[in-house]
Amino acid sequence: MNKSIFYHAGCPVCVSAEQDIISLIGADHIEVVHLAEQKERIDEAEKAGVRSVPALLTPSGNVLHLNFGASIADVKA
Amino acid sequence: MNKSIFYHAGCPVCVSAEQDIISLIGADHIEVVHLAEQKERIDEAEKAGVRSVPALLTPSGNVLHLNFGASIADVKA
Numbered sequence: 001m002n003k004s005i006f007y008h009a010g011c012p013v014c015v016s017a018e019q020d021i022i023s024l025i026g027a028d029h030i031e032v033v034h035l036a037e038q039k040e041r042i043d044e045a046e047k048a049g050v051r052s053v054p055a056l057l058t059p060s061g062n063v064l065h066l067n068f069g070a071s072i073a074d075v076k077a
Numbered sequence: 078m079n080k081s082i083f084y085h086a087g088c089p090v091c092v093s094a095e096q097d098i099i100s101l102i103g104a105d106h107i108e109v110v111h112l113a114e115q116k117e118r119i120d121e122a123e124k125a126g127v128r129s130v131p132a133l134l135t136p137s138g139n140v141l142h143l144n145f146g147a148s149i150a151d152v153k154a
Contacts, residue, residue: 004101020135024081024102058097064143 002059003029007045009036013069014054021056021066030056035075046072079136080106084122086113090146091131098133098143107133112152123149 006021008014022030035042035053045055049063052071056064083098085091099107112119112130122132126140129148133141 016139017141020137020139020141023137024106024135029101058101060097060100062093062097064094064097065145066141066143068142 003031004059005031005033005048005057006054007033007035007041007050007057008054009070009075010034011053011069013067017054017066017069035072039076042072042076080108081136082108082110082125082134083131084110084112084118084127084134085131086147086152087111088130088146090144094131094143094146112149116153119149119153 004025006018008018018032033041033045035045045057048057048061050057050072052065053069053075054066056066058064081102083095085095095109110118110122112122122134125134125138127134127149129142130146130152131143133143135141
């Protein structure tokens, strides 16, 4: 199984969702990307369909927006 | 590990998210509840914190709202 990518920006909603997702899927199956610290990956996230964080990009290429922490526009600011 | 509960209402967003979640977590770890067909469980979902579907109630009691298909108010209608 390919890895999922969990995009977040350090917000409380993000951290809570990250813990839930790691607990459900397993840390070995997830790459965690902090977009506020890795702004060079925002473009990649947007192209994948990420409109807000936290979000999980699945191995099949679908994006699951998990609750709502911040929009990508907020992360860019 | 206790099971998660995936609440949905048959909407296209719900079905897509259901397939992703089952693929990520495994069908054995999820109970799927169709709230439009099991309206007697809407109250339980609301008490757990579900405000829209699709949503995943984790074994730890947290609710992850996955994208947005319909509000609970819509499901009740």
